[in-house]
Amino acid sequence: MAKLLSQSRFADPDAAYVTLVEARRGLSEQASADLDTRLVLILANHIGDLDVLREAITLAKAE
Amino acid sequence: MGAAGDRKTLYRYGYRRSSDQDARETVRWPVVVIGAGPVGLAAAIDLGLRGIPLVLIDDADRIGEGSRGICWAKRTLEICDRLGVGEKLVAQGVTWKLGKVFRGDDLVFSFDLLPEGGHKMPAFINLQQYYLEKALVDRAAEIEAIDLRWKNRLIGVEPRNDFVRLTVDTPDGPYTLDADWVIAADGARSTTRDLLGLKFSGVTFEDKFLIADIRMAADLPTERRFWFDPSFHSGQSALMHRQPDNVWRIDLQLGPDADIAEEQKPERVSARLRRMLGEREFSLEWVSIYRFNCRRLDRFVHGRVVFVGDAAHQVSPFGARGANSGIQDAENLAWKLAAVIKGEAGHTLLESYEQERMQAADENIAHSTRSTDFIAPHSVPERRLRNAVLSLAPKAEFARRMINSGRLSVATVYDTALSTVDEDSFGGTARLGAPIPDAPVRTANGRDGYLLENLGGEFTLLHVQNGALPNLAGIKVVTVGRDIVDKAGLLTGRLDATPGAGFLLRPDQHLCARWRHFDRRKIEAAHARAQGRV
Numbered sequence: 305m306a307k308l309l310s311q312s313r314f315a316d317p318d319a320a321y322v323t324l325v326e327a328r329r330g331l332s333e334q335a336s337a338d339l340d341t342r343l344v345l346i347l348a349n350h351i352g353d354l355d356v357l358r359e360a361i362t363l364a365k366a367e
Numbered sequence: 368m369g370a371a372g373d374r375k376t377l378y379r380y381g382y383r384r385s386s387d388q389d390a391r392e393t394v395r396w397p398v399v400v401i402g403a404g405p406v407g408l409a410a411a412i413d414l415g416l417r418g419i420p421l422v423l424i425d426d427a428d429r430i431g432e433g434s435r436g437i438c439w440a441k442r443t444l445e446i447c448d449r450l451g452v453g454e455k456l457v458a459q460g461v462t463w464k465l466g467k468v469f470r471g472d473d474l475v476f477s478f479d480l481l482p483e484g485g486h487k488m489p490a491f492i493n494l495q496q497y498y499l500e501k502a503l504v505d506r507a508a509e510i511e512a513i514d515l516r517w518k519n520r521l522i523g524v525e526p527r528n529d530f531v532r533l534t535v536d537t538p539d540g541p542y543t544l545d546a547d548w549v550i551a552a553d554g555a556r557s558t559t560r561d562l563l564g565l566k567f568s569g570v571t572f573e574d575k576f577l578i579a580d581i582r583m584a585a586d587l588p589t590e591r592r593f594w595f596d597p598s599f600h601s602g603q604s605a606l607m608h609r610q611p612d613n614v615w616r617i618d619l620q621l622g623p624d625a626d627i628a629e630e631q632k633p634e635r636v637s638a639r640l641r642r643m644l645g646e647r648e649f650s651l652e653w654v655s656i657y658r659f660n661c662r663r664l665d666r667f668v669h670g671r672v673v674f675v676g677d678a679a680h681q682v683s684p685f686g687a688r689g690a691n692s693g694i695q696d697a698e699n700l701a702w703k704l705a706a707v708i709k710g711e712a713g714h715t716l717l718e719s720y721e722q723e724r725m726q727a728a729d730e731n732i733a734h735s736t737r738s739t740d741f742i743a744p745h746s747v748p749e750r751r752l753r754n755a756v757l758s759l760a761p762k763a764e765f766a767r768r769m770i771n772s773g774r775l776s777v778a779t780v781y782d783t784a785l786s787t788v789d790e791d792s793f794g795g796t797a798r799l800g801a802p803i804p805d806a807p808v809r810t811a812n813g814r815d816g817y818l819l820e821n822l823g824g825e826f827t828l829l830h831v832q833n834g835a836l837p838n839l840a841g842i843k844v845v846t847v848g849r850d851i852v853d854k855a856g857l858l859t860g861r862l863d864a865t866p867g868a869g870f871l872l873r874p875d876q877h878l879c880a881r882w883r884h885f886d887r888r889k890i891e892a893a894h895a896r897a898q899g900r901v
Contacts, residue, residue, distance in 0.1 A: 309765075310762070310763035310764060310765055311764040311765060312764055312765040312767075312768040312769075313765065314765075314768075317765070317768040317769045318734070318737050318769070318771060318774065320769070321737070321741070321756065321769045321771070322737050322740065324752055325740055325744075325749055325752060328746070328748040328749060328752065329745065329746070329749070330746075331746075331748055332748075333747050333748055336746075336747075336748030336751075337748075363759070363762060363763065364759075366762060
């Protein structure tokens with residue numbers, strides 16, 4: 305079973321973060337939420353592993 | 368910058384009439400430096416030590432108290448050590464290397480800025496800028512080549528063919544001064560820049576920040592502490608830093624809508640600080656409200672006028688990249704300008720100042736913009752992303768790595784034509800284009816010290832003993848195993864220094880070439896390249 309990787313994987317985490325910031329710069333709340341939803345679908349498909357997806361959902365939901 | 372607070376005068380210097388003001392013809396100097404802040408003073412001292420006569424002018428006659436630079440980075444301290452004030456600053460300052468980041472009132476993570484030992488200078492010291500300026504002014508006074516003129520205000524800049532005519536106002540009225548080279552170190556509101564009509568463009572951040580220095584006898588740890596959304600300052604960020612004399616720096620984010628006049632009232636400031644500090648007794652030393660800018664000039668070299676420090680580029684304070692990068696500008700420029708003036712190098716060497724320090728400025732602006740974006744998101748969607756990172760941080764390492772409360776100043780690794788590409792591969796931590804890493808050494812006369820203080824400020828070949836010694840013109844040779852001994856084995860590891868290896872260092876101690884085995888021809892070619900003579 306594949307395992308969700310939660311350790312940092314970007315060589316430059318700041319650059320990754322700022323890319324996500326810039327993607328939503330100037331967008332309304334609705335437009336930004338729509339963007340994020342599309343991103344979730346795109347990245348989920350890229351991962352292509354249901355176990356990893358379920359684990360990611362669990363991590364995202366944990367409080 | 369926002370409104371500046373009142374500044375108390377700590378050290379006052381007298382205006383003295385110069386004989387230049389009575390000269391029948393305008394007196395010409397090799398260099399005139401505009402602005403006696405940390406950057407102008409560092410440039411003047413470095414050039415003065417290289418034997419270049421110069422005038423350093425400043426419009427004030429005092430060093431004022433006030434909330435400005437407090438965090439001095441390791442590389443800056445190494446430069447100050449070469450200039451002769453490093454040990455004094457470290458003795459006077461508060462040494463720290465630990466940073467802590469809180470979300471709400473909970474610790475999310477902590478970081479150690481200098482996890483390895485064996486360096487003369489610490490990762491950071493905190494020291495009020497006026498103490499650093501005082502130390503540099505005292506040092507400048509010891510150097511005969513420096514003519515420091517207080518209450519000399521620049522009012523005119525007139526570029527000529529091969530010099531610049533400056534008009535300077537004084538309490539006795541204006542006079543003119545000719546300079547082969549002008550170094551503009553006159554800060555974020557540079558008069559030189561305005562007089563030349565140069566554009567200074569970039570981003571101004573909407574959020575306003577309260578910056579206060581308070582006096583408080585508190586038994587709190589010596590570390591940088593940063594809070595996102597703490598209970599004492601809900602929805603905003605807060606930063607706390609220790610300085611000498613029981614003075615603490617506190618930054619409180621106020622958001623974009625804060626009323627500057629209202630927020631600066633002492634009772635309002637005290638109430639905010641009271642929520643943070645609880646029952647501890649404190650008094651206000653200095654308060655100001657700022658909006659931050661990240662911007663720079665399109666070029667740093669304009670004919671014979673060279674811009675350094677905040678006059679050339681401005682960043683937000685998160686990361687301590689303002690004054691630190693300015694002093695590193697000064698060091699980069701000083702040896703190159705001295706070489707040009709002495710005829711050892713052509714004007715093209717100054718192009719490398721612009722290229723290398725623009726690379727540094729762009730790095731600093733990128734880091735400080737990213738930090739400011741993280742600390743003060745521009746919109747609700749950006750804030751939601753930021754808060755998602757913070758909420759994942761306790762559970763996921765990747766999110767902790769994205770938390771950005773300021774990426775603290777480190778020396779730039781110059782991607783520069785002055786470096787000779789490695790022909791051999793090297794391990795260790797030394798990098799081509801970066802300052803050579805420090806290490807403990809013992810000198811030939813048995814004295815314990817450090818590598819950097821044995822290098823000085825000239826082109827140096829650091830060579831690991833293995834038979835014959837190279838004999839080179841214009842290059843100092845320091846031989847490991849003869850002049851210095853690697854007493855702890857750290858130098859060998861950090862440089863990957865095998866017997867016979869050679870490391871060519873620029874006068875600013877940046878590594879510009881290295882070989883497992885070298886000959887005179889290779890060294891001379893690398894030396895010429897590092898002086899811009901290719």
